[in-house]
Amino acid sequence: MGVTAMIPDATIGQLLTEASSRWGVIWDGAASRTRVLMMMPRKERKLYEMHGDMVEHGQPVISIFHRPRAEAPLLQEQGLDPRLASFLFVDLASSDLGSWLQHLVTREGWLRSTVEVHPVPFTMGLPNQRRFEIERLLLFRHPDIPAIERYHLPFSVSSLAGKCYVSLPARQAAEHARQQAEVLGVGRLERPAPEPAVEAPAPAPAAPEPEPSSDEAASAEAEGPAESSSDEAVPLPEIAQPDRQETLLENVSRRVDEAIEEMVAVEAETVALPTAEPTSSPAPPLPGDSPPQPQAAPEVDPLPPVPAAPPEPEMSPIEAEFRGLIQELMDAGVEPGDMMDDPRWEDLNERAVAAELNAWALFVEMTGQQG
Helix, strand or coil: CEEEEEEEEECHHHHHHCHHHHHHHHCCCCCCEEEEEEEEEHHHHHHHHCHHHHCCCCCCEEEEEECCCCCHHHHHCCCCCHHHEEEEEEEEEHHHHHHHHHHHHHHCCCEEEEEEEEECCHHHCCCCCCCCCCEEEEEEECCCCCCCCEEEECCCHHHCCEEEEEEEEHHHHHHHHHHHHHHHCCCCCCCCCCCCCCCCCCCCCCCCCCCCCHHHHHHHHHHHHHHHHHHCCCCCCCCCCCCCCCCHHHHHHHHHHHHHHHHHHHHCCCCCCCCCCCCCCCCCCCCCCCCCCCCCCCCCCCCCCCCCCCCCCCCCHHHHHHHHHHHHHHHCCCCHHHHHHCHHHHHHHHHHHHCCCCHHHHHHHHHCCCC
8 A cells, every 4th residue: 555645836757856865765766667647537536646545556656637728629529528537647667557557447447548648739829838749658547438549738748737646655655754754863762971970079187086084985985876876877869860851752651651550550449448436445344244245347348440441542633524524425415426526625635635644544434435
């Protein structure tokens, strides 16, 4: 599986140029790459923005959508209504092509052909366009979308600017993030520098005292052990004061230890037996009276310890908002494939991607759809 992120105002060519500096060891510059054009129904576009989250791949996959505007009549001439389809250009490693499209071809009946990408004719008078060489691409289309032989663009595929969706392999992305954190010093526990030992000053020599008389010496010998035990000062161990702020790792470790201690204390807690109040001493027995029999204290069984309730996982605000929108649309009877047409969906989906929330997995969990 992969991890997909949206990069605004970018081009495929720009990201390929910056790939080594952006993704480090994840990027293999020697791997051969190819480009394909995918055509799917307009209402299913949101599903393919996060297609990389559901597919195993070994190299970064870069994709960008294009919406025909002035070029729309050129598609209508070939029998395709551009308002019913979305067009996705995908740049990926040749070794990942099979896994990227295998499910669509075998399970959903997608069809394969070829298409030529042409520059828009200058006779159309577009204000911004550039001539480029004709590029021949593989075309994969949904069975409801008719085939085309030509696709016209004002710029080459690598120069189209907009929202680029980049899918990185999940394992390599996690390792790359860990290495970047080590380089930046995030999460490392710094060892405190040892403080230089300061020698205590030597005590000043005491003034000579006059020798006591024989009587005073005898009394001093008797009182000596008592005075030495009471007057002698016991040195206390010095507690080193921290000379730095508590790091994030130490803070988390301390909070975990405190939580464990509280849980152990709750489990070991038992109900104490009631203590009898002190009474006055009994009167002495009279002659001939039999001694009173001691009364046995009632036994009280200790209550079983109350198990601590497991902490409930916290839900982030964006996840709660995302779940609320899906549930609201489901309650309203909206089909899962039509939920992406809701005007609130695109903004909420972009915020979920920015917050690293796996929105596609959440959508599949609540609706039961397969991408």
